[in-house]
Amino acid sequence: xxxxxxxxxxxxxxxxxxxxxxxxxxxxxxxxxxxxxxxxxxxxxxxxxxxxxxxxxxxxxxxxxxxxxxxxxxxxxxxxxxxxxxxxxxxxxxxxxxxxxxxxxxxxxxxxxxxxxxxxxxxxxxxxxxxxxxxxxxxxxxxxxxxxxxxxxxxxxxxxxxxxxxxxxxxxxxxxxxxxxxxxxxxxxxxxxxxxxxxxxxxxxxxxxxxxxxxxxxxxxxxxxxxxxxxxxxxxxxxxxxxxxxxxxxxxxxxxxxxxxxxxxxxxxxxxxxxxxxxxxxxxxxxxxxxxxxxxx
Numbered sequence: 001x002x003x004x005x006x007x008x009x010x011x012x013x014x015x016x017x018x019x020x021x022x023x024x025x026x027x028x029x030x031x032x033x034x035x036x037x038x039x040x041x042x043x044x045x046x047x048x049x050x051x052x053x054x055x056x057x058x059x060x061x062x063x064x065x066x067x068x069x070x071x072x073x074x075x076x077x078x079x080x081x082x083x084x085x086x087x088x089x090x091x092x093x094x095x096x097x098x099x100x101x102x103x104x105x106x107x108x109x110x111x112x113x114x115x116x117x118x119x120x121x122x123x124x125x126x127x128x129x130x131x132x133x134x135x136x137x138x139x140x141x142x143x144x145x146x147x148x149x150x151x152x153x154x155x156x157x158x159x160x161x162x163x164x165x166x167x168x169x170x171x172x173x174x175x176x177x178x179x180x181x182x183x184x185x186x187x188x189x190x191x192x193x194x195x196x197x198x199x200x201x202x203x204x205x206x207x208x209x210x211x212x213x214x215x216x217x218x219x220x221x222x223x224x225x226x227x228x229x230x231x232x233x234x235x236x237x238x239x240x241x242x243x244x245x246x247x248x249x250x251x252x253x254x255x256x257x258x259x260x261x262x263x264x265x266x267x268x269x270x271x272x273x274x275x276x277x278x279x280x281x282x283x284x285x286x287x288x289x290x291x292x293x294x295x296x297x
């Protein structure tokens with residue numbers, strides 16, 4: 001999709017009965033929202049790659065292509081004779097990319113992968129949700145993230161081909177995508193023996209970073225640096241005394257004492273309607289500085 005957005009001619013090969021994502025729902029003119037989103041700007045052809053003639057046609061298309069991307073079942077393209085390394089040997093300028101569930105150098109190489117199991121295996125679900133319940137991210141982040149990694153890898157490979165004239169064989173694994181995104185919880189555990197808790201709409205490592213209930217709904221507040229902390233105390237909740245409070249001297253202290261700080265914020269003279277919070281931010285008039293409006297959830 002990203003390559004098509006940039007002007008590339010993209011031809012999607014589907015099985016004769018159509019991509020399995022087509023009938024997930026009928027939200028967009030009879031096809032699913034997922035299919036309509038991810039396949040915009042593409043052409044489509046129906047081929048049975050197990051048939052000799054259709055496979056030959058697919059190979060003729062690949063021979064003329066700059067990039068070949070596939071996410072069939074593990075080893076399927078190898079059995080068909082169009083594995084990425086075979087293709088790059090036959091067509092040295094081709095960039096051939098496989099999106100797989102699990103790295104093909106591991107014992108899990110033949111496992112089928114779907115977004116939710118990979119979210120769980122990567123540990124993402126362990127840091128997503130509420131203290132009472134682990135949840136998955138509400139969109140298919142493993143699929144989408146792997147596609148983003150594939151797009152970046154293709155662009156890098158195209159750039160290198162401009163310099164060397166050679167294509168590449170590239171493998172993108174869904175589990176690797178999400179495992180790499182779990183680096184911060186891993187480092188907290190590996191370096192500090194700290195398990196990252198599930199915090200809902202709060203943040204495990206930054207505070208204030210949570211929802212404040214107003215009479216007209218919830219408001220997300222985020223304070224990420226000392227200057228924002230001072231502005232928040234003085235101009236929004238009108239508690240400048242909290243700036244010098246040793247319990248809240250820096251972000252690590254505020255995280256440790258989040259319950260006490262939550263109580264201080266709730267007991268302050270804070271506005272009770274969300275729009276007044278935003279006006280509170282705008283009222284802070286420091287010479288030479290302009291601050292963005294705070295977001296309303």
